[in-house]
Amino acid sequence: VTQSPMSIAVNPAPYDHTLFEERHLCYISPLGRGNFGCVELCRYDPLGDNTGELVAVKKLQPNKGPDLEDFQKEVKTLSVLHCDYIVKYRGVCYSMGRLSMSLVMEYLPYGSLNGYVWTNRHNITTRRMLLFASQICKGMEYLQTLRYVHRDLAARNILVANDSLVKIADFGLTKVLPFDKEYYRLSQPGQSPLFWLAPECLNENKFSNKSDVWSFGVVLHELFTYCDNSLNPKRICLQEIGQNVQGTSISMHLANMLANNWRLPAPPGCPPKVYSLMNDCWTYDFDKRPTFSDLSRKVENMIQDDR
Numbered sequence: 038v039t040q041s042p043m044s045i046a047v048n049p050a051p052y053d054h055t056l057f058e059e060r061h062l063c064y065i066s067p068l069g070r071g072n073f074g075c076v077e078l079c080r081y082d083p084l085g086d087n088t089g090e091l092v093a094v095k096k097l098q099p100n101k102g103p104d105l106e107d108f109q110k111e112v113k114t115l116s117v118l119h120c121d122y123i124v125k126y127r128g129v130c131y132s133m134g135r136l137s138m139s140l141v142m143e144y145l146p147y148g149s150l151n152g153y154v155w156t157n158r159h160n161i162t163t164r165r166m167l168l169f170a171s172q173i174c175k176g177m178e179y180l181q182t183l184r185y186v187h188r189d190l191a192a193r194n195i196l197v198a199n200d201s202l203v204k205i206a207d208f209g210l211t212k213v214l215p216f217d218k219e220y221y222r223l224s225q226p227g228q229s230p231l232f233w234l235a236p237e238c239l240n241e242n243k244f245s246n247k248s249d250v251w252s253f254g255v256v257l258h259e260l261f262t263y264c265d266n267s268l269n270p271k272r273i274c275l276q277e278i279g280q281n282v283q284g285t286s287i288s289m290h291l292a293n294m295l296a297n298n299w300r301l302p303a304p305p306g307c308p309p310k311v312y313s314l315m316n317d318c319w320t321y322d323f324d325k326r327p328t329f330s331d332l333s334r335k336v337e338n339m340i341q342d343d344r
């Protein structure tokens with residue numbers, strides 16, 4: 038007996054949960070600016086009854102900064118990262134008939150770490166800061182197992198999920214290491230903010246897990262200054278360079294200072310062991326810097342000792 042066509046079960050196409058329809062993405066408010074896009078709070082509300090979930094949507098600034106191709110790399114990067122200490126990818130939203138796209142991510146209610154620490158500076162303990170630091174180390178440890186270099190580790194790019202959980206975000210500058218080298222050489226100076234960069238980045242555009250460790254040291258500095266803007270790395274470095282900077286560029290001045298062993302000063306009230314950990318991260322020779330697993334262990338030991 039031949040089967041009638043109707044009796045052959047046809048599986049419906051699997052529903053793609055990572056595809057967000059623009060018509061159901063309801064704008065609520067601005068959240069911040071990433072490397073080359075602005076981030077907005079939206080509610081994805083297909084039922085149209087305000088029961089949909091809140092999401093953070095990063096829109097590509099049309100013809101501003103790097104193009105759609107670079108943004109697609111950022112989307113691709115985030116979509117393969119699965120770690121408790123890295124902001125979660127939700128999907129993409131195409132508009133203008135695929136000519137433009139947005140990156141849809143989990144919404145973290147407490148915002149960026151620098152704003153959070155400054156706002157709560159009167160009741161954040163050293164212990165809690167060290168907890169945040171250890172979570173950033175674990176996120177970075179995970180990232181480097183996939184041979185990614187973040188290249189923009191800074192307190193403004195760490196987001197706060199709740200009072201005891203932070204996540205790494207903004208993978209706009211992230212690069213994957215070549216299979217045969219432990220560093221990534223940029224063809225020309227990139228957009229990474231100078232004052233978080235290791236000497237080999239300033240001098241040779243060489244980025245590696247070890248230059249991310251240097252930046253982590255600067256994040257520790259930001260944390261222990263309670264992200265006080267008057268003490269931020271840029272302001273301290275520019276004060277040291279001196280206002281009337283002529284001729285040699287700021288990055289050359291900074292590179293010379295670091296070569297002469299100048300470093301960011303200890304934040305007021307910073308525990309000596311924490312400042313010594315920052316200086317470990319700021320070892321001039323990148324081969325002698327600790328790894329993120331070393332740092333994870335050292336910070337966790339400090340948390341134990343801090344009881």
Ligand SMILES: N#CCCn1cc(-c2nc(Nc3ccc(C4CCNCC4)cc3)nc3c2CCN3)cn1
Binds near residue numbers: 072152
């Ligand atoms: N990284 C990076 C740089 C780009 N950037 C990313 C986000 C972002 N913000 C949030 N959440 C968020 C942000 C701000 C607030 C408040 C803070 C007080 N003042 C008013 C606003 C609240 C909650 N959740 C996110 C993201 C990306 C993924 N999930 C924002 N800027």
